Amino acid sequence: xxxxxxxxxxxxxxxxxxxxxxxxxxxxxxxxxxxxxxxxxxxxxxxxxxxxxxxxxxxxxxxxxxxxxxxxxxxxxxxxxxxxxxxxxxxxxxxxxxxxxxxxxxxxxxxxxxxxxxxxxxxxxxxxxxxxxxxxxxxxxxxxxxxxxxxxxxxxxxxxxxxxxxxxxxxxxxxxxxxxxxxxxxxxxxxxxxxxxxxxxxxxxxxxxxxxxxxxxxxxxxxxxxxxxxxxxxxxxxxxxxxxxxxxxxxxxxxxxxxxxxxxxxxxxxxxxxxxxxx
Amino acid sequence: xxxxxxxxxxxxxxxxxxxxxxxxxxxxxxxxxxxxxxxxxxxxxxxxxxxxxxxxxxxxxxxxxxxxxxxxxxxxxxxxxxxxxxxxxxxxxxxxxxxxxxxxxxxxxxxxxxxxxxxxxxxxxxxxxxxxxxxxxxxxxxxxxxxxxxxxxxxxxxxxxxxxxxxxxxxxxxxxxxxxxxxxxxxxxxxxxxxxxxxxxxxxxxxxxxxxxxxxxxxxxxxxxxxxxxxxxxxxxxxxxxxxxxxxxxxxxxxxxxxxxxxxxxxxxxxxxxxxxxxxxxxxxxxxxxxxxxxxxxxxxxxxxxxxxxxxxxxxxxxxxx
Numbered sequence: 060x061x062x063x064x065x066x067x068x069x070x071x072x073x074x075x076x077x078x079x080x081x082x083x084x085x086x087x088x089x090x091x092x093x094x095x096x097x098x099x100x101x102x103x104x105x106x107x108x109x110x111x112x113x114x115x116x117x118x119x120x121x122x123x124x125x126x127x128x129x130x131x132x133x134x135x136x137x138x139x140x141x142x143x144x145x146x147x148x149x150x151x152x153x154x155x156x157x158x159x160x161x162x163x164x165x166x167x168x169x170x171x172x173x174x175x176x177x178x179x180x181x182x183x184x185x186x187x188x189x190x191x192x193x194x195x196x197x198x199x200x201x202x203x204x205x206x207x208x209x210x211x212x213x214x215x216x217x218x219x220x221x222x223x224x225x226x227x228x229x230x231x232x233x234x235x236x237x238x239x240x241x242x243x244x245x246x247x248x249x250x251x252x253x254x255x256x257x258x259x260x261x262x263x264x265x266x267x268x269x270x271x272x273x274x275x276x277x278x279x280x281x282x283x284x285x286x287x288x289x290x291x292x293x294x295x296x297x298x299x300x301x302x303x304x305x306x307x308x309x310x311x312x313x314x315x316x317x318x319x320x321x322x323x324x325x326x327x328x329x330x331x332x333x334x335x336x337x338x
Numbered sequence: 339x340x341x342x343x344x345x346x347x348x349x350x351x352x353x354x355x356x357x358x359x360x361x362x363x364x365x366x367x368x369x370x371x372x373x374x375x376x377x378x379x380x381x382x383x384x385x386x387x388x389x390x391x392x393x394x395x396x397x398x399x400x401x402x403x404x405x406x407x408x409x410x411x412x413x414x415x416x417x418x419x420x421x422x423x424x425x426x427x428x429x430x431x432x433x434x435x436x437x438x439x440x441x442x443x444x445x446x447x448x449x450x451x452x453x454x455x456x457x458x459x460x461x462x463x464x465x466x467x468x469x470x471x472x473x474x475x476x477x478x479x480x481x482x483x484x485x486x487x488x489x490x491x492x493x494x495x496x497x498x499x500x501x502x503x504x505x506x507x508x509x510x511x512x513x514x515x516x517x518x519x520x521x522x523x524x525x526x527x528x529x530x531x532x533x534x535x536x537x538x539x540x541x542x543x544x545x546x547x548x549x550x551x552x553x554x555x556x557x558x559x560x561x562x563x564x565x566x567x568x569x570x571x572x573x574x575x576x577x578x579x580x581x582x583x584x585x586x587x588x589x590x591x592x593x594x595x596x597x598x599x600x601x602x603x604x605x606x607x608x609x610x611x612x613x614x615x616x617x618x619x620x621x622x623x624x625x626x627x628x629x630x631x632x633x634x635x636x637x638x639x640x641x642x643x644x645x646x647x648x649x650x651x652x653x654x655x656x657x658x659x660x
Contacts (some may be wrong), residue, residue: 079623124518154514161556163377165568173508177519181526207566223515233518285495313426 061269075138076101077231077262078123083132085115085122092118094286095132100231103313105276110283117155118282123264124152134185137231147177149304153234156217159276167211168204171195171287174223194226195219197255199248214245221249225256232256234265238272246272270294348591351514355479359525359586363492364544364553365583369575370499371537372554373568375532375581377510380433384551386444387426387538389451392547394421395472396458403462414472418542422535425451430531451481475546475598477587484543493539498533506530507568544583545598553579554579556605578608 078100084092092115100106108116121127123134125141139145151174171191175183184190195201198218200211208216217237224232236247250272257263257276270277274294282290348354375383398417412416425447432443456466471479471655480488499506509516509526517523534554561574586601 121514121518125520126514126517145520146529147518150518152515152518154512155519162379162562163373163568163571164562164566165564167508169507169568170511173511174519175513175519176505176508176516178521181502182503205567210361210566220515224361 075135077104077137078264078308079133079135080119080123081133083119083122083129083134085118085127086130087118087127092286093122093129096283096286098123098281098288098289098291100262100264102230102262103260105257105268106265107277107279107280108264108266108275108283109268109270109280109295114283115286117235118286120152120233120264120266121154124150124233143178148180148227149230151178151227151229151232153217153220153224153232153237155235155239156213156220156333164207164209166205167195167200167208167222168192169206170208170219171222171226174226176191177227190226194222197225197252198222199252212242213240214242214244217241218245222253225252229261230298231262232263234263236266236268239268250276269334344592346586347376351591353478353480354438354591356482356485357477357597358584360477360480360485360488360540361544361583361587361597362580363488364541365580366576367492367495367499368532368537368541368550368553369561369579370572371495371530371534372558373572373575374499374506374510375534375657376558376562377507377568378530381555382444382551383426383429384554386429386451387422387535388542388550389448389455390425391422391451391535391538391542392455392469392472393451393458394418395469396455396462397421398462399464400458400462401465409410410462410467412491415484415539415542418472418539419536421451422538423532426531426535427528430527434527466550472542473546473548474551474596475542475544477544477597480543486582488540488544495533495540498529502526502529503569503572514636518543544587545601546549549598550604551600552605553583556602556609557582560605560609560612563609564615578605580634582608 070258078098080096080098082092082098083093083098096115096119098119108119110116118127122129123136125136134141136145139147164246168188168191168284170181171194172187174194175187175190192201192204195204198221200215200218200222203211203215208219221234221237224234237249241249253263253273253276263276265273265277267273270280277294279292280290280294281288282295349358372384373594375381391503394417395411396417398413398415399411399416402413407413429444429447455469459466459469466579489559505516505526507522508519509523510519510530511544516526537554538547538550545553557575557578558571560578561571564569565574582601582604586604587597589595589600590597
């Protein structure tokens, strides 16, 4: 059913790729969301996962971190098949932000500290407070550690979720739309943090709607359309086509005035087609 | 007679001592579990389990009567424990299947539990009057065996509820992230469900099945009014739980009223008082820009950027001091 194409940047000498997905199909209810996705993320790569709403970007990353079970295909994370074998302490995941504030209040430090638990580690290690504060410092929120998350702005709440993924010092960071609806200072703080961590060798798989601030860091772009990979290679060149005739502008505009200041990746993608799957 | 003499008489009564000890244990543990339930938006779970536990009581009664055990209700509490655990595990399974039907499943359990209880107690040769003690509490009849059971169950509840607090917080706060961290989410959810069931059965003695949930939830409502951290909400909730249980029970030593109802009314009274008084003590929100690090997007006539900055700076100072 699936013709496996070799990803362009696959290396043969390095340790197992950070992420290796082969022929992944995912069904949610009656809908067939992913239709045979192959994806390899090598160590040290910064891969942007692009595509229109409904193309399956979020479904793919949620499958890769074990939230959704694939109905067919295999997924290996850091060299291990999904499940208890994966060293989850080396994987940081930033889900799409829903409202962080629950009915019971929780401080930013408490939320970040929950990132220290993984696999069979069910209790906080010694010194968790200092580690949570250090992670919050990475995203520029050290002074808000003891504030209720419900008192933070949307962008600050998103940064708390990023700190929660970073607190365990992951080798692989998976982010789902980390800058969607995020205020400008939070976007800049996020980009600065990512520059530093990528410089230290962090592997990143990030779902983005537009490359934006992260464009200089991205080493590869994978584009999904209708649950299939239609491009896997060089990141698309920034293109000022956001307001062009026929541009399918589907995401809701957030109340942030400067979001479109930089060149944004919404132009036609000219890279060669990567993997194709036929139903 | 002075108040101290009265208290001395009360504490000299072995029946009252047992009752107070049971109330103390339940007052501490019920809000601990309640904190997780409120966080998962399952505040009514305790009610659902309570109703199902009634069927368990009647079932235990029926088996006791059929096998000719000395007191007819010897198996009532074990029956309640089994039914409550089965019910809460079932609710958890339904919750995992899909969010929309969870509400409906809970409703069906409410009615099925009560109807089943009344029906079974009739078949066992009793009357629904026999169920009153379980519906509204019967702390004045706590025996040494009951107390022992309460101590053991409360120890289990506190061990799980406090010992696994970080993991249960993670799962209750963001189940998707917990799953992506490789945590045993299913086992942790089941732990909450089972502990909630145990809480319902121990609290049944003190406040009764119909009011169990109030003891788990209302103290948490008080806690979240006055703190902004999960840990402190749990702590305050437990303190409120203990206080209302002990004070409420003591009041019934002098006034012949239902202990369970007194405790719950007291808890709601504390909530109302805290909610009313809170504005007087709450730290004032800064008058300026709540997000001083974010530049204003549009200029508004009559409010210069410099002025906005200054008030924002003042606001953030005030916040740091408070």
